[in-house]
Amino acid sequence: MNILEKINSQITTFSKSERKVAEVIIANPEQAIHSSIATLAKVADVSEPTVNRFCRRLDTKGFPDFKLHLAQGLANGTPYVNRHVDESDGPDEYCAKIFESTMAALDIAHRNLDIGQINRAVDILTQAKKISFFGLGASASVAQDALNKFFRFNVPVNCFEDIVMQRMSCINSTDGDVVVIFSHTGRTKPLVEIAQIARQNDATVIGLTAKDSPLGKECNMCISSDVPEDTDLYMPMASRIAQLVLVDILATGFTLRRGPKFRDNLKKVKDSLRPSRFEKKENLS
C-alpha cells in the first residue's frame, strides 16, 4: 500500500504530535522528501524523535527509509489521498482532488471486492434467460450503461428508469430471469420493493449495493464496492464510478466465459458503427 494512503488510514490512531507530523507530510509530501528530520520537526512543531517514532510506526526503518517509501509513493503517478474539495480551491486544485479521490475510491473498491461474488454473478448472468438493469437517480445512468454493454451479448436485456415500468417488469419475471439493481446506499425504498417483487416471482436478484443495507438483504447476492459515501458536494461521484467499473468487470467476465468465438461477435457489433462515423485519418506523413 502507498505510504500516503497508509498515513491517511491510520491517522486516527496517531497521537496528537504524530498527527501534526502526518498533516505536514500530507500537505506537502514533495517537500517532506527533501527535508531533513530537523526541518520537518520544526515545520510540524514537534521534536525530532517524534518524527522518527512516526516513521517507525509506519513500519519503516527510520526517517531516511520513510522518505524512500514516500518518494516511491509519489512517483507512482498520484498520491491518491482522499482529499476533499475546498471552498477556496482553484481549478488546478479541485481537478487534482477529484481525480485523486476517484482513483482512491477505485483502489478501495478493488481491495474490498469479493472476487468469489463476481464469479458467481458472472455464472448467474451467463445463464440468464433475460437480464434487467434497474437504478434510480445517478444509478439510473449506471443501469443504462450496463444495458449498453450487455445488449451486445445477444441476451434479452432491458432497463427502465421509470419505477412503474420497473415494477411491471419485475412482476412479469420468471425463473431464469436475472434482475440487477444498482443503488449505492441500498436504502432507496422503491428499489427494495422491486427486489422483493422480483424474488417473489422467482427471478434471481443481484444487488450492486451496500452489503448490510435493506436492499442488500433482499437480494440473492450482493456485490459491494464499499466506497465511502461522497459527501463533498452532496452529489454521487466516486461511488457511481466504482459501480461502472464493476459493470465493466461483469461484462468482461461474461465475455471471457463465452470463449473466443463470442468475441468475434462483439467485434461485429462494434464494426457495425463504422458507416455512421467519419473515417479516422491515418498518418499521411
Next chain:
Amino acid sequence: MNILEKINSQITTFSKSERKVAEVIIANPEQAIHSSIATLAKVADVSEPTVNRFCRRLDTKGFPDFKLHLAQGLANGTPYVNRHVDESDGPDEYCAKIFESTMAALDIAHRNLDIGQINRAVDILTQAKKISFFGLGASASVAQDALNKFFRFNVPVNCFEDIVMQRMSCINSTDGDVVVIFSHTGRTKPLVEIAQIARQNDATVIGLTAKDSPLGKECNMCISSDVPEDTDLYMPMASRIAQLVLVDILATGFTLRRGPKFRDNLKKVKDSLRPSRFEKKENLS
C-alpha cells in the same frame, strides 16, 4: 528522465571508478537505495567521496538525494501499465487488470487535462440560460449522468438520447444556450451535425471529445481526455469513466463558482430524498 536510464546513457562519460559505482547500482538498484554510502563504496570497491561525486555528476544534491531519485525511478518502473485482459485470465486477474487500467486511464486524463479549458467551460456553463447534454451509445449514459448533476443547480437543463429530439432541441437553441456533446471518438456523424446546427443557432457548443476530431473542430471549445481507445473487448470502458470524472469536475467548478449559499441548496436537494429512503441505522453497539 528516469535516473537509471540517465546513468546508462551517460556511462561512457564516467571515469573508471564512477563506472564501477554505476555498474553496481545498475546491477541491483533495489539494494542500492537501502545501502549507506559506505556500503555502496565497499561493494563497488571505491572510496566514499567517489560515490558522492558520482551522485553529483547526475545532478542530484548528494547521496541521499540520489537515492530518492533512484527510488522514484524504480517505483515508476512498475506503474499501472495498461495491462490487457487475456483469454486465460481468471477472475482475480481480470478484476485487477480492469481496475488498474481504469486508474491508469484517469491518470493519463488528469495529466493531459487543460485546466484553462475547464475553467472557461465553467465560465460558460455558469452563464448559460439553458444547458443541453447530448451523447449516443455509451456516451448517452454520460449525458444522463451530467443531467443528474446539473439539474440540481436550478438551471434549465435537458438531455435526449434520441437523435431526432437532439436535432430539434438544437434548432431551437438561441444565444446564451449551451450544448454539451459527449463523444469519445468525435467521429459520430449525427453528433457532428447537431454541433453544427447548434452553432448556427448561436448556441455555445462544448465538446467532451478528441481535440482534432471532426466533432472537436465544430465546437466552440473542446475538453479532451486523451485516454487511449479501449480495444480490449470492443466496448467503451475507461474512456467513458474519464468523461464522467470530467462531468464531476465541471459540476464541482460550477458549484464553487456559485459560492457557499449555493451549496446549501444542494444539500436541500439531497435531503429531499430522505422520505423515500430507509433510515440509516446508527451504531447501537
Next chain:
DNA sequence: CTAAAAATGTAAAAAAATTACATAATTTAG
C-alpha cells in the same frame, strides 16, 4: 621523461539520525 591536469583516496569536519533518559501529559483505578 617531466609537468600539468585529472582522478581517487584519506582523514577530519559537518550534518543528520538515533538512542537513552527525563519530564510532561493523559489515563485509569481506587
Next chain:
DNA sequence: CTAAATTATGTAATTTTTTTACATTTTTAG
C-alpha cells in the same frame, strides 16, 4: 477527585552517515 501508572513528548548525548578539504596517485600532453 486524587494518586499511581501509563503513555506521550522533549532534551541532550551518541552514533551514524555524509560531505569537505586536502593529499596522493594516476593519466595525459608536450
